[in-house]
Amino acid sequence: MKIQHLRFTCLLSDDIATFAGPPLSQTCEVSAVGTAHSLCLPQAGGTGGVTSELNPTVNSFQRKFVTEIKRCEEMERILGYLLREIKKSDIPLPEGEVNPVAPLPKHVMEQLQRLESELSEVTRNKEKLQKNLLELTEYTHMLQITRNFRETRQTHYEEFPFLEKDSMMDYTSMQRLGAKLGFISGLIQQVKIEAFERMLWRVCKGYTILSYAEINECLQNPDTGEVTRSVVFLISYWGDQIGQKVKKICDCYHCHLYPYPSSNEERTDVVNGLRSRIQDLHTVLHRTEDYLRQVLNKASESVYTWVIQVKKMKAIYHILNLCSFDVTNKCLIAEVWCPVNDLSVLRKALEDCSRKSGATVPSFVNRIPSSDIPPTLIRTNKFTSGFQNIVDAYGVGSYREVNPAPYTIITFPFLFAVMFGDLGHGLIMSLFALWMVIYENDRKLKRSRNEFWNTFYDGRYIILMMGLFSIYTGLIYNDCFSKSLNIFGSSWSVRAIWHSSTLSFILMVNTNAFLTLDPNVTGVFNGPYPFGIDPIWNMASNRLTFLNSYKMKMSVILGIIHMTFGVVLGGINHIHFRKKFNLFLMLIPELLFLLFLFGYLVFMVVFKWLAFSAANSQAAPSILIHFINMFLMQGDTIPHLYSGQKTLQVFLLVIALLAVPVLLLGKPVYLYWLHKGQNRFGVYRVSGYERVRRTSEEEMSLMRAHDMEEGSNHDSLTSSFDFADIFLHQSIHTIEYCLGCVSNTASYLRLWALSLAHAQLSEVLWAMVMRVGLRVGSRVGILFLVPVFGLFAVLTVSILLVMEGLSAFLHALRLHWVEFQNKFYSGAGTKFSPFAFSLIHTGFENDGLPL
Amino acid sequence: MVAHSLALPMICFTTLWGLVGIVAPIFVPKGPNRGVIITSLILTAVCCYLFWLIAILAQTNPLFGPQLKNETIWYLRYFWE
Numbered sequence: 001m002k003i004q005h006l007r008f009t010c011l012l013s014d015d016i017a018t019f020a021g022p023p024l025s026q027t028c029e030v031s032a033v034g035t036a037h038s039l040c041l042p043q044a045g046g047t048g049g050v051t052s053e054l055n056p057t058v059n060s061f062q063r064k065f066v067t068e069i070k071r072c073e074e075m076e077r078i079l080g081y082l083l084r085e086i087k088k089s090d091i092p093l094p095e096g097e098v099n100p101v102a103p104l105p106k107h108v109m110e111q112l113q114r115l116e117s118e119l120s121e122v123t124r125n126k127e128k129l130q131k132n133l134l135e136l137t138e139y140t141h142m143l144q145i146t147r148n149f150r151e152t153r154q155t156h157y158e159e160f161p162f163l164e165k166d167s168m169m170d171y172t173s174m175q176r177l178g179a180k181l182g183f184i185s186g187l188i189q190q191v192k193i194e195a196f197e198r199m200l201w202r203v204c205k206g207y208t209i210l211s212y213a214e215i216n217e218c219l220q221n222p223d224t225g226e227v228t229r230s231v232v233f234l235i236s237y238w239g240d241q242i243g244q245k246v247k248k249i250c251d252c253y254h255c256h257l258y259p260y261p262s263s264n265e266e267r268t269d270v271v272n273g274l275r276s277r278i279q280d281l282h283t284v285l286h287r288t289e290d291y292l293r294q295v296l297n298k299a300s301e302s303v304y305t306w307v308i309q310v311k312k313m314k315a316i317y318h319i320l321n322l323c324s325f326d327v328t329n330k331c332l333i334a335e336v337w338c339p340v341n342d343l344s345v346l347r348k349a350l351e352d353c354s355r356k357s358g359a360t361v362p363s364f365v366n367r368i369p370s371s372d373i374p375p376t377l378i379r380t381n382k383f384t385s386g387f388q389n390i391v392d393a394y395g396v397g398s399y400r401e402v403n404p405a406p407y408t409i410i411t412f413p414f415l416f417a418v419m420f421g422d423l424g425h426g427l428i429m430s431l432f433a434l435w436m437v438i439y440e441n442d443r444k445l446k447r448s449r450n451e452f453w454n455t456f457y458d459g460r461y462i463i464l465m466m467g468l469f470s471i472y473t474g475l476i477y478n479d480c481f482s483k484s485l486n487i488f489g490s491s492w493s494v495r496a497i498w499h500s501s502t503l504s505f506i507l508m509v510n511t512n513a514f515l516t517l518d519p520n521v522t523g524v525f526n527g528p529y530p531f532g533i534d535p536i537w538n539m540a541s542n543r544l545t546f547l548n549s550y551k552m553k554m555s556v557i558l559g560i561i562h563m564t565f566g567v568v569l570g571g572i573n574h575i576h577f578r579k580k581f582n583l584f585l586m587l588i589p590e591l592l593f594l595l596f597l598f599g600y601l602v603f604m605v606v607f608k609w610l611a612f613s614a615a616n617s618q619a620a621p622s623i624l625i626h627f628i629n630m631f632l633m634q635g636d637t638i639p640h641l642y643s644g645q646k647t648l649q650v651f652l653l654v655i656a657l658l659a660v661p662v663l664l665l666g667k668p669v670y671l672y673w674l675h676k677g678q679n680r681f682g683v684y685r686v687s688g689y690e691r692v693r694r695t696s697e698e699e700m701s702l703m704r705a706h707d708m709e710e711g712s713n714h715d716s717l718t719s720s721f722d723f724a725d726i727f728l729h730q731s732i733h734t735i736e737y738c739l740g741c742v743s744n745t746a747s748y749l750r751l752w753a754l755s756l757a758h759a760q761l762s763e764v765l766w767a768m769v770m771r772v773g774l775r776v777g778s779r780v781g782i783l784f785l786v787p788v789f790g791l792f793a794v795l796t797v798s799i800l801l802v803m804e805g806l807s808a809f810l811h812a813l814r815l816h817w818v819e820f821q822n823k824f825y826s827g828a829g830t831k832f833s834p835f836a837f838s839l840i841h842t843g844f845e846n847d848g849l850p851l
Numbered sequence: 852m853v854a855h856s857l858a859l860p861m862i863c864f865t866t867l868w869g870l871v872g873i874v875a876p877i878f879v880p881k882g883p884n885r886g887v888i889i890t891s892l893i894l895t896a897v898c899c900y901l902f903w904l905i906a907i908l909a910q911t912n913p914l915f916g917p918q919l920k921n922e923t924i925w926y927l928r929y930f931w932e
Contacts, residue, residue, distance in 0.1 A: 414902075517919070528908075536917050536927075554902075554909075828876075
């Protein structure tokens with residue numbers, strides 16, 4: 001038995017839980033030796049912990065295990081053939097999950113080859129028998145039908161002997177012609193019989209007599225499996241030449257010809273013989289079919305196991321191809337990335353398989369230093385993986401930076417719900433998602449071929465969260481299929497209007513088409529509705545004036561808070577990567593700029609809400625004008641909101657504007673100063689450059705020695721500090737940030753825009769469809785309401801749920817990807833894709849063939 | 852119609868979301884998902900509380916009232932009050 005030494009060289013990484021960020025990297029060397037590589041790799045594959053570096057130098061066809069892979073593919077072909085045969089004979093395949101261990105390929109190969117040869121032999125025999133049976137059946141039919149012809153024709157043939165006797169001349173002339181009566185009989189397809197008859201007439205010019213009759217039963221053509229109707233014909237002709245012509249025509253038309261018996265006794269003999277032969281054939285055929293079924297039944301029990309085993313083997317050989325041989329050509333070396341936390345698991349797996357395969361030299365794992373950036377591993381479960389996919393679609397996180405996915409779990413459905421906000425629609429969405437979640441282990445749901453369904457199924461937890469949050473925002477917006485719920489009793493009182501006026505109620509109502517409730521009048525407005533928007537607004541014609549103002553301010557407030565959160569997460573990144581100076585030179589200026597300008601805007605909005613009521617509504621200022629004046633520093637043109645406003649605004653503006661040059665120049669200047677300082681003192685310090693990676697102790701000492709050898713002018717090359725580059729990056733970042741603050745704040749107004757669109761669509765649907773049905777009188781209305789409600793339901797689902805849902809999903813996604821993640825996320829990493837059997841797709845398509 | 856105060860809902864909902872966001876994270880059982888669950892609870896509390904707060908603050912001092920059709924006013928007069 002060949003002894004294989006496996007030496008894994010790995011770069012290890014610590015992993016923390018998903019929200020703190022991807023793994024740390026350390027370098028270390030571990031070595032492992034293993035026997036029977038096909039045992040060790042499955043062990044590693046089972047744990048799902050390692051991923052391999054590609055070996056780029058070797059051509060893929062020269063790799064060692066190419067023959068093995070070819071063998072696996074051959075096995076897959078045989079398995080495909082097996083599955084097709086099983087499906088054809090309608091044998092049920094066992095359901096359920098199987099997870100067999102990957103075996104050595106030789107056993108499986110032998111079994112499969114034996115099965116295949118057996119199957120093909122049996123099928124061939126069966127086909128031959130069926131062909132035979134068909135011929136015999138046709139012959140029987142032909143004999144039966146021609147006997148009928150013979151009996152009706154008896155009179156005709158009497159004429160000939162009569163003619164013979166009649167005149168000597170005729171007899172001799174006929175003999176001289178050498179005319180002899182001949183018969184040709186057989187079967188032809190029904191569709192061809194007319195053309196056949198015409199051809200016969202044209203060629204033989206009346207020297208033939210054709211009689212034909214249909215067969216009642218349909219015969220199956222074994223070659224094509226079709227069922228065709230055939231016609232039995234009998235041709236009587238004079239002369240050999242005519243006979244040859246007739247035979248040629250029969251060949252052209254693919255007739256099945258059978259010998260015509262000359263006498264009645266012969267005919268009955270042949271018929272009896274045929275009958276017994278047919279019976280025998282039937283029994284033999286039955287036996288063959290039974291045997292075939294037996295073989296397929298036996299195969300069907302283990303066919304799924306084999307398919308999965310072959311897949312696993314193929315995957316193993318692909319991975320083994322990526323390994324390289326060491327000098328002695330007896331060891332397989334693989335370079336892998338492995339998380340630090342999983343190193344012990346990996347070691348244990350290698351030890352286990354070394355023990356199992358009984359090798360004398362065990363496999364081992366060696367850590368080696370590397371300057372490559374490790375891939376990013378983030379562990380997720382079935383709930384968080386959906387949200388992680390959303391984040392990864394923008395970009396996989398750089399190694400060890402903050403992962404926005406755990407926050408996305410809540411903020412993404414929340415922002416979706418702000419745009420979708422309808423109680424009824426949210427309820428339907430949640431129920432749909434809940435159904436998918438409860439039945440998530442159903443095999444049919446899991447492995448459908450429909451792409452759309454798979455998309456919905458994979459995002460079932462996202463849809464569930466979106467639905468639940470939509471229920472909440474629907475309650476706050478007080479919008480349920482465009483109707484409001486009056487749970488707590490409205491705060492607005494109608495009766496109080498005319499208490500204060502001199503007119504009577506009826507007169508006032510009759511003379512004015514519209515009346516506006518004035519909150520200034522006592523008793524009209526009685527405090528804010530405790531949960532959500534007051535239900536009276538649903539019936540008001542100036543509803544949008546109020547709602548627009550409310551929703552716009554809400555969007556801006558939510559947006560600024562979301563962006564601030566993003567900036568703070570960036571600060572966490574700085575702390576994590578030990579770049580403390582970034583905190584003062586980037587985080588603080590950014591926060592100052594954002595909060596002192598736009599945070600102040602939020603403050604003004606809230607202040608206006610609290611400080612100004614209907615009593616002094618005339619004096620209520622426009623926030624926007626105040627904001628613009630703040631920038632223009634013209635505080636005197638309009639009355640101020642509060643005392644000291646002008647000085648405060650100037651102060652805030654100055655600080656915010658001062659933050660910009662700090663942001664622009666602070667970091668490059670600091671880094672330049674740091675670098676200059678190093679040069680002068682000749683100390684090699686690990687500074688927090690973005691390009692220099694954290695290296696191991698050995699590398700550090702190597703570099704130090706190198707520096708001292710070559711002198712200080714080498715320093716700039718080894719540390720690769722480029723002031724111009726850093727300055728350029730920083731200026732781009734500053735401009736992007738400052739302009740982005742303004743544009744992104746405005747971009748959050750889409751929260752208002754989409755919720756408005758949704759509410760309006762909902763209202764239109766109600767007014768145009770449902771209300772029409774409800775207004776019809778009750779006799780006709782009962783019947784009429786059924787199709788109306790059907791139309792309402794279909795339009796609600798298709799337009800409001802699917803279309804608006806997708807739209808709000810898209811916009812919430814955009815808000816996350818651009819406005820939120822631009823503040824801190826770089827997303828430039830690669831994904832850690834381990835070799836794991838659970839990731840190999842072991843599903844089947846509908847026709848039973850392995851994918 | 853019904854008189855609503857500002858103080859009572861304020862106290863109620865602040866305590867409710869305070870319980871969800873501050874007290875509940877203490878009682879999350881230890882496991883691999885503890886961090887994610889705590890983050891989710893805090894974020895849910897913050898988002899939902901903020902959203903409700905904006906809604907109620909926007910309505911405390913309305914600068915104008917609803918404009919209703921006379922039929923609606925008639926209906927409200929006799930059915931809601």
